[in-house]
Amino acid sequence: MTQSLDLFPIGNCAASGLIDRAGRLVWACAPRVDGDPVFSTLLGADPDEHADAQGYWSVELEDQASVRQSYLRNTPILVTEITDKAGAIAQVIDFCPRYRQFGRVYRPLAFIRLIRPIAGVPKIRIKLRPTVNWGERAAERTTGSNHIRFVGGEMTLRMTTDAPISHISGERLFRLEEPVSMFLGPDEGFDADLTATTERMLKETTAYWRGWVRTLSVPLEWQEAVIRAAITLKLCAHEETGAIVAAMTTSIPEHEGSQRNWDYRYCWLRDAYYVVQALNRLGAADMLENYLGYLRNIVDRSKGGHVQPLYGVGLEPSLTERFAEHLPGYRGMGPVRVGNQAHEHLQHDVYGQIILSTVQAFFDQRLLRPATVEDFRSLEPVGERAFELHDKPDASLWEFRGRENVHTYSAVMCWAACDRLGNAAAKLGLLERADFWNGRAAIVRATIEDKAWNKDLGRFAATFGGDELDASLLQLVDVRFVSPDDPRMAATIAAVEKGLRRGPYMLRYAIPDDFGEPKTAFNICTFWLIEALHLSGRAEEARTLFEEMLDRRTAAGLLSEDIAFDGAELWGNYPQTYSLVGLINCATMLSRPWSSVR
Structure with a gap:
């Protein structure tokens, strides 16, 4: 896919990112919108042309056939449905959490991806490849039992997930038999049930934006x-x-x-x-x-x-x-x-x-x-x-x-x-x-x-x-x-x-x-x-x-x-x-x- 401006913004007034028509997060900066692009492939090597391209976050299906995208109504929450040639479908929901909590607006520099099997048993590969210093190199990484830390840029990031960490760090193809949650944000422990918490964040973020539009x-x-x-x-x-x-x-x-x-x-x-x-x-x-x-x-x-x-x-x-x-x-x-x-x-x-x-x-x-x-x-x-x-x-x-x-x-x-x-x-x-x-x-x-x-x-x-x-x-x-x-x-x-x-x-x-x-x-x-x-x-x-x-x-x-x-x-x-x-x-x-x- 040739680089294009046919992109979907997501954000929460602290974090912002752009997702392409393949469902890849191809642009996002940290710790602010004018910071170092953690995801930089919009201005870098095209992943479709260079297997070693860095600076993006993708969810890919084996034998992928089509991609369909739309926002949840009256929100900046993006839903991407990816279908393989056999008809199996994986759904990816992308958003940055934003809602009122403890008397103030909760809007961390964080990106959430919720991956759900919709039909059949899709086989997926997740590629999480952030960069540092304006595309100079891939971010260094360390892994824990449920997280990957990315260091070396203006901000250390941590991705917490309930998927097997080795599947993600090794970019391994695996069966999507149950939902996967991924939270990429500050280098802090995620001291709560990841699936329940991110689902709650999705619900409250949806309610916030629809309330604002009203x-x-x-x-x-x-x-x-x-x-x-x-x-x-x-x-x-x-x-x-x-x-x-x-x-x-x-x-x-x-x-x-x-x-x-x-x-x-x-x-x-x-x-x-x-x-x-x-x-x-x-x-x-x-x-x-x-x-x-x-x-x-x-x-x-x-x-x-x-x-x-x-x-x-x-x-x-x-x-x-x-x-x-x-x-x-x-x-x-x-x-x-x-x-x-x-x-x-x-x-x-x-x-x-x-x-x-x-x-x-x-x-x-x-x-x-x-x-x-x-x-x-x-x-x-x-x-x-x-x-x-x-x-x-x-x-x-x-x-x-x-x-x-x-x-x-x-x-x-x-x-x-x-x-x-x-x-x-x-x-x-x-x-x-x-x-x-x-x-x-x-x-x-x-x-x-x-x-x-x-x-x-x-x-x-x-x-x-x-x-x-x-x-x-x-x-x-x-x-x-x-x-x-x-x-x-x-x-x-x-x-x-x-x-x-x-x-x-x-x-x-x-x-x-x-x-x-x-x-x-x-x-x-x-x-x-x-x-x-x-x-x-x-x-x-x-x-x-x-x-x-x-x-x-x-x-x-x-x-x-x-x-x-x-x-x-x-x-x-x-x-x-x-x-x-x-x-x-x-x-x-x-x-x-x-x-x-x-």
């Missing part, structure tokens, strides 16, 4: 797609700190041989803003509240000065980029990058995204910790920074590595920072500060309308004084800088669509960057186009394009960052939060109202 306000149409996207966005949260990562993976290229291989396992403040915005539309206030704690720590550390576009999930500011030399990369298309140089960039839109993420807390009575006057005072330096930088060059939201301009999107986000501070001040009764920030917003607006408007072309441009097109111009409506019926916006939408649309899909930009011309479309930009089409009265066209994007999802119901112009293949890191945000936002906007069926 709190969502989903649209009438496309509910299954929206629920799957929402669950996956939650899996991209590192709940301990409140961080939300852009994707679970690193170094999946934007297209074949592109060298555009980036590490997305960090918290971009921009991406996280879009995630909480989408989940807020579904009523998932828990994600917002936890992320706001992460943001408050970022703001405190900045002391009114520079804020990076991204941080580590533990608030780490330094994410030095390096190459992992021992992994060849996805389909051999390296390099594999660890870290991201973008932490050094100037991206001025980040100040707007901090305030846009936070402002809801001044109005939302559901929150356990509503924002206070003190919170407002701590945000004002962020607004001052936005005002100071609104007409200064930066690397843009697309993180150009070789050039800087004054980017319209960044300036508009700086305007939004001032505008929303005015709203928050008014809510708190701080009328003098409301006038102050509204005045600042007016100054920034005037600058944008003067510098970003290209009189000769009759539309907004992506840079001040320029003529470039950029899909982020479609966001001027979303942040309420212009109304959807503004003739200036209609002209801009028309130009962006003409210049950047490739069939059904949208580019970010069409000009060459540090790595040449883009050769794939950017999924979130297509969703931005769908929103713009709907708001400009082209509702049926928007629905058709939305259905096209739904058809391009993986079997898990998810999307990566990029897609080939012919729609045949997904590229870029996976699952991509940006893309899932677009799916949720468009479904919410395009769906028929619930009142239509009452």
Whole structure:
């Protein structure tokens, strides 16, 4: 089986992993989502082509004939049924435990595999081959009567099982005559009945996720797609700190041989803003509240000065980029990058995204910790920074590595920072500060309308004084800088669509960057186009394009960052939060109202 992004995520907001269509766990990092990949074969040697490949965990049947996979409804619990040529069936249930226990959420860095005979007597072989130091070598192992310890990486792991240990350590073929339970987690003894405990964990984890889904306000149409996207966005949260990562993976290229291989396992403040915005539309206030704690720590550390576009999930500011030399990369298309140089960039839109993420807390009575006057005072330096930088060059939201301009999107986000501070001040009764920030917003607006408007072309441009097109111009409506019926916006939408649309899909930009011309479309930009089409009265066209994007999802119901112009293949890191945000936002906007069926 050629390496593919047709992968099923599992997780619990501490642990996360990706399972391929053969039922193998091919990607999982420890001790955090941005750590060393214990299961690394997604970026390593393909097990179907190399018998000695390392970095995966598989359950294989002798004379295997077919594999069928699906999630338990409204959960990230994956059920894989493997059938042999004689009709014998083994079922594998994969999940990371998550439920309330002792007054808190139990979410260890742990993976559970429950293997059950369903029909006949399947003969199975279990291969558990974790790696250390970014695929440099197989983890060293020691065995006990009921466990195997894997040592040598950032975290020592222990797999406890009720199967014969020698069957697993020797990768021996054996008859599956009764259920097998496997718990891979911290190096701690499992002082309970393994089968009964893991079955209880399965039941309670199922109940947790279905209970969480019941709190969502989903649209009438496309509910299954929206629920799957929402669950996956939650899996991209590192709940301990409140961080939300852009994707679970690193170094999946934007297209074949592109060298555009980036590490997305960090918290971009921009991406996280879009995630909480989408989940807020579904009523998932828990994600917002936890992320706001992460943001408050970022703001405190900045002391009114520079804020990076991204941080580590533990608030780490330094994410030095390096190459992992021992992994060849996805389909051999390296390099594999660890870290991201973008932490050094100037991206001025980040100040707007901090305030846009936070402002809801001044109005939302559901929150356990509503924002206070003190919170407002701590945000004002962020607004001052936005005002100071609104007409200064930066690397843009697309993180150009070789050039800087004054980017319209960044300036508009700086305007939004001032505008929303005015709203928050008014809510708190701080009328003098409301006038102050509204005045600042007016100054920034005037600058944008003067510098970003290209009189000769009759539309907004992506840079001040320029003529470039950029899909982020479609966001001027979303942040309420212009109304959807503004003739200036209609002209801009028309130009962006003409210049950047490739069939059904949208580019970010069409000009060459540090790595040449883009050769794939950017999924979130297509969703931005769908929103713009709907708001400009082209509702049926928007629905058709939305259905096209739904058809391009993986079997898990998810999307990566990029897609080939012919729609045949997904590229870029996976699952991509940006893309899932677009799916949720468009479904919410395009769906028929619930009142239509009452």
